[in-house]
Amino acid sequence: MAEGEQLCEAARNGDAEKLKTLIETGADVSYFDGDGLTPLMHAAKLGHGDAVKTLLESGAPWNALSPSNLSAGDFAMDAGHEEAYDILLNAGIQAELVLGTIARKENKNGDVNGDYLEDRVSFSEDKLMDSDSKAVMMAWEKPLMEAHAKAVCSGGGHVLNIGFGMGLVDTAIQQYSPASHTIVEAHPEVYERMVRTGWAQKDNVNIIFGRWQDVLPQLQSYDGIFFDTYGEYYEDLREFHQHLPVLLKPGGIYSFFNGLCGGNAFFHVVYCHLVSLELQNLGYSTQFIPLPVKDCLGEQVWEGVKQKYWQLDTYYLPVCQSVDDLE
Numbered sequence: 001m002a003e004g005e006q007l008c009e010a011a012r013n014g015d016a017e018k019l020k021t022l023i024e025t026g027a028d029v030s031y032f033d034g035d036g037l038t039p040l041m042h043a044a045k046l047g048h049g050d051a052v053k054t055l056l057e058s059g060a061p062w063n064a065l066s067p068s069n070l071s072a073g074d075f076a077m078d079a080g081h082e083e084a085y086d087i088l089l090n091a092g093i094q095a096e097l098v099l100g101t102i103a104r105k106e107n108k109n110g111d112v113n114g115d116y117l118e119d120r121v122s123f124s125e126d127k128l129m130d131s132d133s134k135a136v137m138m139a140w141e142k143p144l145m146e147a148h149a150k151a152v153c154s155g156g157g158h159v160l161n162i163g164f165g166m167g168l169v170d171t172a173i174q175q176y177s178p179a180s181h182t183i184v185e186a187h188p189e190v191y192e193r194m195v196r197t198g199w200a201q202k203d204n205v206n207i208i209f210g211r212w213q214d215v216l217p218q219l220q221s222y223d224g225i226f227f228d229t230y231g232e233y234y235e236d237l238r239e240f241h242q243h244l245p246v247l248l249k250p251g252g253i254y255s256f257f258n259g260l261c262g263g264n265a266f267f268h269v270v271y272c273h274l275v276s277l278e279l280q281n282l283g284y285s286t287q288f289i290p291l292p293v294k295d296c297l298g299e300q301v302w303e304g305v306k307q308k309y310w311q312l313d314t315y316y317l318p319v320c321q322s323v324d325d326l327e
């Protein structure tokens with residue numbers, strides 16, 4: 001039997017000693033068998049914690065995907081193997097903290113989209129699309145945007161939203177009649193549409209045209225902040241978070257569109273933990289409110305859209321506030 005197959009077999013048997021011997025004699029821990037599964041996936045599927053640990057310590061990739069887009073963590077999670085799941089979750093968080101491999105590769109829609117702000121966009125009733133037929137924003141997110149608006153408007157006062165898109169969250173924010181409602185939008189056509197549809201005329205609305213990175217000096221501090229851009233990376237979100245101590249008033253609520261790795265359940269959990277850890281280091285506590293989304297996401301929703309940026313049944317709405325406010 002080839003070495004890779006022997007590794008898979010030892011992983012299935014949970015034989016950590018055999019795995020070590022095979023690895024010492026040069027067996028490839030990144031091996032994919034005929035079904036497209038790695039030794040780590042086999043060990044995770046059957047809940048062999050020691051084998052999972054041994055493979056990870058020997059450099060087995062925690063984020064390799066099977067042909068059906070499942071990682072070892074997904075297998076452990078689906079089978080309810082808690083120990084293996086915890087080991088993989090920890091490994092994923094540690095790896096992403098140091099390397100940020102997924103973050104550097106994927107933006108909201110799981111793709112590189114650097115030229116988005118210079119390209120044309122198109123609006124229809126139920127979506128806003130970029131020039132490559134990828135959805136910038138879709139109407140199925142309306143209930144989520146309403147929930148985000150409710151969270152960031154809960155303390156009243158002054159509200160900031162980054163990224164207008166279809167104006168769903170801003171329409172919902174308006175229902176709460178905030179003292180002021182600042183909207184930052186960087187795409188010229190989206191901005192032009194906002195003006196054309198009367199947003200600039202609203203008494204409490206202040207529109208700032210430009211990339212949030214460029215207009216930071218024009219911003220003040222707010223009681224509620226929502227962040228939802230497009231064509232950016234996790235690192236941009238992380239950079240935005242560095243400004244929260246200045247942008248968010250004491251007692252304020254911050255939330256962001258949580259589409260982090262929305263195509264894979266386990267990667268999503270890893271990123272929810274990661275973002276919450278990073279916010280914690282900045283002095284913010286994050287609560288995730290689970291919202292079921294399965295029912296608003298039939299196959300027809302994605303007709304004509306190049307990439308399904310969301311494939312999970314539950315949306316975890318983040319609500320962040322300063323730890324000082326909780327004491």
Ligand SMILES: C[S@@+](CC[C@H](N)C(=O)[O-])C[C@H]1O[C@@H](n2cnc3c(N)ncnc32)[C@H](O)[C@@H]1O
Pocket residue numbers: 136137145162163164165166167168169170184185186187190210211212213228229230231232
């Ligand atoms: C996903 S949409 C926002 C959807 C919005 N939450 C809603 O409820 O309709 C993202 C928006 O962010 C804008 N955007 C992208 N990058 C930006 C940046 N760096 N600064 C400000 N706006 C940006 C896009 O043009 C787009 O209108």
